[in-house]
Amino acid sequence: SSELTQDPAVSVALGQTVRITCQGDGLRSYYASWYQQKPGQAPVLVIYGQNNRPSGIPDRFSGSSSGNTASLTITGAQAEDEADYYCNSRDSSGNHVVFGGGTKLTVL
Amino acid sequence: EVQLVESGGGLVQPGGSLRLSCAASGFTFSSYWMHWVRQAPGKGLVWVSRIDTDGSSTNYADSVKGRFTISRDNAKNTVYLQMNSLRAEDTAVYYCARAGDSSGYLDSWGQGTLVTVSS
Numbered sequence: 534s535s536e537l538t539q540d541p542a543v544s545v546a547l548g549q550t551v552r553i554t555c556q557g558d559g560l561r562s563y564y565a566s567w568y569q570q571k572p573g574q575a576p577v578l579v580i581y582g583q584n585n586r587p588s589g590i591p592d593r594f595s596g597s598s599s600g601n602t603a604s605l606t607i608t609g610a611q612a613e614d615e616a617d618y619y620c621n622s623r624d625s626s627g628n629h630v631v632f633g634g635g636t637k638l639t640v641l
Numbered sequence: 642e643v644q645l646v647e648s649g650g651g652l653v654q655p656g657g658s659l660r661l662s663c664a665a666s667g668f669t670f671s672s673y674w675m676h677w678v679r680q681a682p683g684k685g686l687v688w689v690s691r692i693d694t695d696g697s698s699t700n701y702a703d704s705v706k707g708r709f710t711i712s713r714d715n716a717k718n719t720v721y722l723q724m725n726s727l728r729a730e731d732t733a734v735y736y737c738a739r740a741g742d743s744s745g746y747l748d749s750w751g752q753g754t755l756v757t758v759s760s
Contacts, residue, residue, distance in 0.1 A: 564744060578747060619686050621688070621745060623745045
């Protein structure tokens, strides 16, 4: 099964824009989805499909994809966006689901 | 409101067994694929298994294949994870999650149940 690779940590100044990336061969065939997880809480879906936000997710969150790389962009990061972010997708066989290792976002 | 409530976690010795349950409410359970995802203490999310709407198709991560079995009871709105031959490395919080569609995104998650494998 394929792996998804994320940078372990990223930081952004309050109100600035940050991009979190996810790389993997399976992303050439399947969209990534993105999850936000705060300490002691379950993950929350923030982006899925081509660039879809579930109800209640602020529009500062957006997704994009090119080749084997998917990206989550937060435009105008807020203090409450500080969290771990995970991407996931199906692997290249389509039969398994894989997660990236996660990116810890710090808002300065 | 979609609710997923896991139960059945606890302390078990290496080589032992445990069955996790996830009770669903607030949606038509029989229409959705369901997944289990785990997270070891201080580590990232790891996909474990998934089951289709009627239980006829299942998939497993290589690390649990042959030891874990996913199943569901649509009459009880519940998905299960039978875990056998448990190892220390299976220690984790186990989440059940609802699949939004067949693409693999998980749109609702339970609060998780902790499984600790230790002697």
